[in-house]
Amino acid sequence: MRVGKVRNTQFILNNWFLVLIAIFAVAGMAQKVLLVFGSVLWHEFAHAVAALALGYKVREIELLPFGGVARIDRLGEASAKSEILMAAAGPAASMVLAAAIYLTIDLTPANEYWQFFYEINLMLALFNLIPALPLDGGRILRAVLALQCGYGKATLVVANMSRAVSGGLMVKVLYDYWFFQLLNLSLIIAAFFLYVAAKAELKVAGYRTMRILANKKADLCSRGYMPTTHYTAMANASVRDVVKLFEPERYHIILIVDESYRIRGSLTETEVWEALPVRGLYAKMGDFL
Incomplete structure (x- = not known):
């Protein structure tokens, strides 16, 4: 569902996101879900602001059931330095918001929700700094390596790291299940997501390299x-x-x-x-x- 535009950037609420909000509202957890997606929106908005400052056009910001995405025109043609700045903007914004919340926790009456808001932003920043594609940390690392060895080789190195992170998450899932009979579905989804995304990044790496060089x-x-x-x-x-x-x-x-x-x-x-x-x-x- 399209909810409006800000400076030609369309904001979209994914239909499944609306379903999720409804489910959690019925379960009495709507406040926490809104805090989570408010944090995601802030994170993605920071990416969009950085892209606009660098001269790129942000077409859409969409909130999805498990996160968000800022769709930026000509992102595949961005220089390594520009990609570093755009990728770093999200985690930096989340860290700034987490710090601001932490400093004001004791001043708020709804302490439980404010603590939750702080933890979500901190986790969002730290998770996205993991050096795995397509997370912000992976994009930053790839851009740094691309300055030394070229985009294609940098993508291969970071994609292999993404697979290693994915494997590590699955080892953690098996460990928890074997010793504590706990099945962490969130880690399973994250591991699968990182593995599939790394494979997709390798497929488009050659195409993006050609576009960069052609321009x-x-x-x-x-x-x-x-x-x-x-x-x-x-x-x-x-x-x-x-x-x-x-x-x-x-x-x-x-x-x-x-x-x-x-x-x-x-x-x-x-x-x-x-x-x-x-x-x-x-x-x-x-x-x-």
């Missing part, structure tokens, strides 16, 4: 300059291996040498991308000259 030419034209990295490649080297080295934050120039290490020519990144649809990823660098 670099326009960025260079608009800014007039860009940091540059030079590589030297053998003429018989696969272009696939060289393209993997390209980074979103820099422009690349490749010097091509033969087996005697004599210079055969040079290629700009733009020339490589323009010839790639014709030559293919498994062509040799010398074929691009």
Whole structure:
């Protein structure tokens, strides 16, 4: 259900969220559920504000039964530094709100609910800082690694960490069930979610890398300059291996040498991308000259 717009950002209440509110209201827990989703809304709103400040358009903020999502246009083209700022905004906002609540707990008459509100925001911040995709901590770590080794490899590293976290959560579930006969459904859902999400991130990593690099030419034209990295490649080297080295934050120039290490020519990144649809990823660098 669409509930309104703020500066062209549509706010949506998922139908299942409304059903959940109704169920908990009947059970006498509506206040706590509203506090949870108020916290989630605050968290997602912080992501949206950061995106707007960086020049991105936020289409929607939707509250779901188990969290929320801010849908940001051109997020797949964001630089590593921009992604760090947008991802960090959510946990930072949750921590600030948790700190404000903690400092005023003793001043409120509804102490139980205020304590619950504090714990939810603290948990929301800490959970999202886990270095696993698609959580904020995983996005921050991937962006930091992308500055060093490229987006594709960074995604692979963090996706494997996500699988490890997912496995760790399942070990915790089995441990609790074996020794205490407790079955934690929340951890099972979280483990499944992280595993599936990591797999999905790997599928789109190559596509997003291509989009980032394809937009670099326009960025260079608009800014007039860009940091540059030079590589030297053998003429018989696969272009696939060289393209993997390209980074979103820099422009690349490749010097091509033969087996005697004599210079055969040079290629700009733009020339490589323009010839790639014709030559293919498994062509040799010398074929691009």
